[in-house]
Amino acid sequence: MKIIKYILAITFIGGGLQTVFAQTPTQPSPTPKISETVAKNLEQATNKTPVPRERREQAYAKLLEGQRYIWNIYRSRSQTGLANTVRLAKQSLQKAVELDPTLAEGYTALAELTSPYDIDEAILLAGIAVKIDNNNYGGHFILAQLYTKKSEINRGVLDTSFAQKAIVEWKEIARFDVRNAEAYAFLSEFYARTNKPEERVIALRNWVSAATPSGNGFYGRVFKGENLSPENASLK
Structure with missing residues (x-):
């Protein structure tokens, strides 16, 4: 199994x-x-x-x-x-x-x-999947992506309701993988836009120490031109 x-x-x-x-x-x-x-x-x-x-x-x-x-x-x-x-x-x-x-x-x-x-x-x-098994990584990852899309984080006007849901799911991804750069990158962006400077600093620090991914993944598609390298986190 x-x-x-x-x-x-x-x-x-x-x-x-x-x-x-x-x-x-x-x-x-x-x-x-x-x-x-x-x-x-x-x-x-x-x-x-x-x-x-x-x-x-x-x-x-x-x-x-x-x-x-x-x-x-x-x-x-x-x-x-x-x-x-x-x-x-x-x-x-x-x-x-x-x-x-x-x-x-x-x-x-x-x-x-x-x-x-x-x-x-x-x-x-995806909600059904994580309700049945809260350790279902795939379900949480899909929810994190879709709530991020619904939040309109890259469109200028943030939907705070979906932003909060996205934060919950990206934190779940970080729970599964404590060195997941993408999770911390998104958390830092959401914290910046929801006026949570202390949480943002923690997310950025975790991003800097995270494993360097082979690509920019979903983050790179949402924020065109951005990358998930630790150097990018340091610049923020």
Whole structure:
């Protein structure tokens, strides 16, 4: 199970799918919102109803099937092919959470697939993932990114409600990885814009001592021209 979670983390998280979808903007054919069909799953998960081993195994099989479709997304050379592959991936993942409503990774993957088209739906799905398992890194990372987008931090007028939610989620990322430069970079930006100078100084210090990332990630896409190097933190 740990191996599967690790594979899913490196497959779904980090904005790779966002890049693919950005290159092929046509949205897949409309389907009912996943949230509209997930209520019974949530009820079962909330009631802690034990999921039989056979169903858990079937759910993981569907989860891996969905993963294979997601890998194929990167190979899609047409908008039609992309839309079809996304549809198949969603079907597999929806079946996975239907079989095992407590499978947090299934909701995380669905949130990642949904986020380029419906941010609010993706937030709901990622929220389900972290509600089931608060240590679900992928769910927290997706929420951190989407709340950051909703905060309009790079547009001049900050939405303080979403800014506070983003702060909570970036702090979660820092909890998972105490040397995560991106988490501290975003925290420093949010603290600067919410008039919290002491917290900002702490975030900047943590950023300086964080591991140097290989790229600028989501931070570089939000703040064009900015980078995550420790030197950049020192200049702030």
